[in-house]
Amino acid sequence: MQHDDVIWSVLNGQFCSYKQQKSKTQIFCSNEYNLTGLCDRRSCPLANSQYATVREEKGILYLYMKVVERSHYPKKQWEKIKLHENYIRALKQINEHLIYWPRFIRHKCKQRLTKLTQYIIRTRRLMLKKTAKQELVPIKKKAERRERRHEEKAFVAANIDRAIENELLERLKKGTYGDTYTFPVNAISMDEEDEEVESDEDEEEKEKEQESEEEIEYVEDFDESDAEDMEDMGDDMSDEEELIKSIPSSKKRSLEIEYEPAVEIPVRGAERAGIIYCYATRDSVADDWHVDKLEFKGSSQSQRFLFYDRALRRTSSSTEKLE
Amino acid sequence: MAASRPLVSVYNEKGQSTGNSVVLPAVFRAPIRTDIVNFVHDQMRRNKRQARAVSDKAGEQTSAESWGTGRAVARIPRVRGGGTHRSGQGAFGNMCRGGRMYAPLKVWRKWHRKINLKQRRYALVSAIAASGVPSLVLAKGHSIETVPEIPLVLSDKIQDLKKTKEAVGVLRKIGAWSDILKVYASKHTRAGKGKMRNRRTVMKRGPVIIYDKDNGVKKAFRNIPGVSLLSVERLNLLRLAPGGHVGRFVIWTESAFKKLDALYGTWSKKSQLKVDFNLPQPIMTNSDLGRLLKAFEIQSVLRAPIKRQARRKVKKNPLKNISLMSRLNPYAAVQKRRTLLQQLKGRRTGTTAESKIAARKERTHASLKTKRLSGVNLVKKTKKQQIGATTTTTTTATKTTVSTKSS
Numbered sequence: 139m140q141h142d143d144v145i146w147s148v149l150n151g152q153f154c155s156y157k158q159q160k161s162k163t164q165i166f167c168s169n170e171y172n173l174t175g176l177c178d179r180r181s182c183p184l185a186n187s188q189y190a191t192v193r194e195e196k197g198i199l200y201l202y203m204k205v206v207e208r209s210h211y212p213k214k215q216w217e218k219i220k221l222h223e224n225y226i227r228a229l230k231q232i233n234e235h236l237i238y239w240p241r242f243i244r245h246k247c248k249q250r251l252t253k254l255t256q257y258i259i260r261t262r263r264l265m266l267k268k269t270a271k272q273e274l275v276p277i278k279k280k281a282e283r284r285e286r287r288h289e290e291k292a293f294v295a296a297n298i299d300r301a302i303e304n305e306l307l308e309r310l311k312k313g314t315y316g317d318t319y320t321f322p323v324n325a326i327s328m329d330e331e332d333e334e335v336e337s338d339e340d341e342e343e344k345e346k347e348q349e350s351e352e353e354i355e356y357v358e359d360f361d362e363s364d365a366e367d368m369e370d371m372g373d374d375m376s377d378e379e380e381l382i383k384s385i386p387s388s389k390k391r392s393l394e395i396e397y398e399p400a401v402e403i404p405v406r407g408a409e410r411a412g413i414i415y416c417y418a419t420r421d422s423v424a425d426d427w428h429v430d431k432l433e434f435k436g437s438s439q440s441q442r443f444l445f446y447d448r449a450l451r452r453t454s455s456s457t458e459k460l461e
Numbered sequence: 462m463a464a465s466r467p468l469v470s471v472y473n474e475k476g477q478s479t480g481n482s483v484v485l486p487a488v489f490r491a492p493i494r495t496d497i498v499n500f501v502h503d504q505m506r507r508n509k510r511q512a513r514a515v516s517d518k519a520g521e522q523t524s525a526e527s528w529g530t531g532r533a534v535a536r537i538p539r540v541r542g543g544g545t546h547r548s549g550q551g552a553f554g555n556m557c558r559g560g561r562m563y564a565p566l567k568v569w570r571k572w573h574r575k576i577n578l579k580q581r582r583y584a585l586v587s588a589i590a591a592s593g594v595p596s597l598v599l600a601k602g603h604s605i606e607t608v609p610e611i612p613l614v615l616s617d618k619i620q621d622l623k624k625t626k627e628a629v630g631v632l633r634k635i636g637a638w639s640d641i642l643k644v645y646a647s648k649h650t651r652a653g654k655g656k657m658r659n660r661r662t663v664m665k666r667g668p669v670i671i672y673d674k675d676n677g678v679k680k681a682f683r684n685i686p687g688v689s690l691l692s693v694e695r696l697n698l699l700r701l702a703p704g705g706h707v708g709r710f711v712i713w714t715e716s717a718f719k720k721l722d723a724l725y726g727t728w729s730k731k732s733q734l735k736v737d738f739n740l741p742q743p744i745m746t747n748s749d750l751g752r753l754l755k756a757f758e759i760q761s762v763l764r765a766p767i768k769r770q771a772r773r774k775v776k777k778n779p780l781k782n783i784s785l786m787s788r789l790n791p792y793a794a795v796q797k798r799r800t801l802l803q804q805l806k807g808r809r810t811g812t813t814a815e816s817k818i819a820a821r822k823e824r825t826h827a828s829l830k831t832k833r834l835s836g837v838n839l840v841k842k843t844k845k846q847q848i849g850a851t852t853t854t855t856t857t858a859t860k861t862t863v864s865t866k867s868s
């Protein structure tokens with residue numbers, strides 16, 4: 139009782155979820171088995187109990203056929219026949235299988251076969267070209283804009299200069315550089331940069347002052363006993379150095395010898411945490427630090443990503459420019 | 462009825478066909494009247510409404526009175542008194558700020574609708590019939606490509622399910638899970654104020670499970686998103702045709718399926734469980750229009766089709782149309798040729814009638830030209846015009862320029 143015409147009157151009149159009317163002139167059908175892609179009485183795969191299509195899967199063309207007898211078994215409804223690779227043989231196959239079928243379906247199947255073979259040829263040609271191997275990804279303006287702003291903010295927040303300096307000083311203090319540098323470690327402070335440019339003379343003066351104090355003590359000691367003091371002299375000389383080393387750190391932070399430190403700065407962001415590896419140089423003691431290279435490595439990643447390289451800068455000014 | 466009633470096989474909870482099969486109930490062959498379904502659905506939907514209205518005091522709680530004319534203000538009632546912003550402001554009107562609305566809503570609006578029993582039953586029957594057509598279920602939007610058969614009938618063991626986990630397992634095995642996945646994918650936040658009125662999420666409808674006896678089915682299936690549960694005895698159009706559109710995906714249990722014949726009757730037998738009800742008669746016993754038009758019984762009675770219709774012919778004048786003339790009088794062509802030749806000859810000698818006429822024309826033309834230039838009155842009535850003048854005296858004398866033909 140529920141014949142094709144009844145079904146079509148329901149689909150056309152009431153509701154069909156595959157109907158796409160995006161333009162006023164043409165109604166399309168988004169059903170994947172549709173022959174023509176249009177929504178009309180002859181092309182509707184739902185309203186025709188005897189229907190056939192040609193479809194392509196991974197470069198191979200198949201003929202799908204549906205008959206009344208299987209209309210109530212959705213799982214087994216479509217019979218799938220692999221078409222020959224040769225176009226003319228495939229045409230013959232269609233003629234064979236759809237021999238007593240309505241002319242419209244037969245004709246449209248062959249047309250579709252033609253179009254799909256052309257499409258397959260084109261795809262193959264494209265695959266061989268380089269352009270196909272490159273995946274073209276669209277630029278999303280909004281997302282790009284957002285990401286750039288995030289990067290800028292993160293860069294500012296990371297405070298790389300400060301972090302580098304701190305890291306370097308820490309290393310120095312720890313003694314990882316050993317005998318490489320021959321300036322008193324404790325003379326360097328980690329505090330403000332205000333009195334950075336203090337001359338060596340001041341330092342020496344301070345040292346001298348402290349020395350003189352010790353000298354005074356030493357003299358007193360000397361007064362008390364003779365022999366013991368003679369021995370002590372030598373010890374005290376070394377003590378001086380130790381004392382100098384243990385002098386409470388002054389505000390000076392100058393590092394006399396230039397070297398190229400590599401600093402690890404732990405960073406944490408909204409999405410993940412990681413470490414920024416920073417390589418910096420400076421021309422002289424009085425100069426600012428110039429960041430040479432910045433690399434980022436996420437905590438779960440194995441690879442480091444170079445996101446700033448001084449050598450690639452376009453202008454010599456801003457260090458905040460990120461490539 | 463010419464409706465064939467095939468056998469529908471029953472599937473077990475593992476998705477395999479048990480040996481049993483049930484004869485398709487006659488309901489599935491009932492006419493699908495989407496217009497009735499739409500109407501009844503529309504009416505039924507109004508029955509769940511709760512009354513809402515505006516307070517009848519709203520906007521009326523002032524003793525405002527119009528200032529009348531002569532005060533250089535509009536004549537709407539204005540609030541009395543002074544000392545506040547409100548004094549002198551317009552009140553009462555629907556156009557006024559703080560005034561009562563136009564036609565304040567009343568609770569005694571007719572919220573619910575009565576629907577005729579027959580109509581209700583007709584709609585339900587149509588909806589059930591539509592659920593048995595795979596095309597209509599697909600068109601509704603359900604993904605039933607992996608379902609073994611439509612209508613889908615499962616064994617009664619389903620009714621005894623207790624755990625949702627088992628229920629999900631059953632749905633997976635029978636290929637209905639893809640429909641539920643569609644439901645999951647369609648979950649989104651509602652548009653509109655319903656968000657803050659405890660109706661935050663919206664999602665599609667999945668399959669509806671129709672059972673006979675609830676031994677736990679309801680509880681087992683009810684937490685699966687999209688699934689609805691109905692008892693056969695109390696079928697709901699709002700669940701069988703959600704949105705007013707027919708073709709929801711239905712999963713029957715065997716006993717529920719068998720009960721349909723008793724509930725709705727076959728045409729030959731009335732319904733046993735419903736009072737005075739039988740399935741609606743279709744207008745066409747055979748609705749396959751395509752097949753009908755090709756059938757011998759009809760074709761033999763029809764006249765032959767008019768492939769070429771004779772259209773009105775434009776009459777052509779043989780005196781002007783040479784081909785038509787020669788069709789009527791073949792000798793005319795000969796005559797014409799002869800006269801033409803004579804004329805050509807005469808043109809040189811000046812003796813043919815044509816050439817004489819032409820010569821005379823030239824002479825009169827020349828004389829007329831000189832007369833015109835000299836200012837002579839050229840009014841000259843032809844014979845026809847003289848006759849016309851005597852018969853109709855009211856006509857004024859027409860000034861005619863002498864045309865060459867009249868001479």
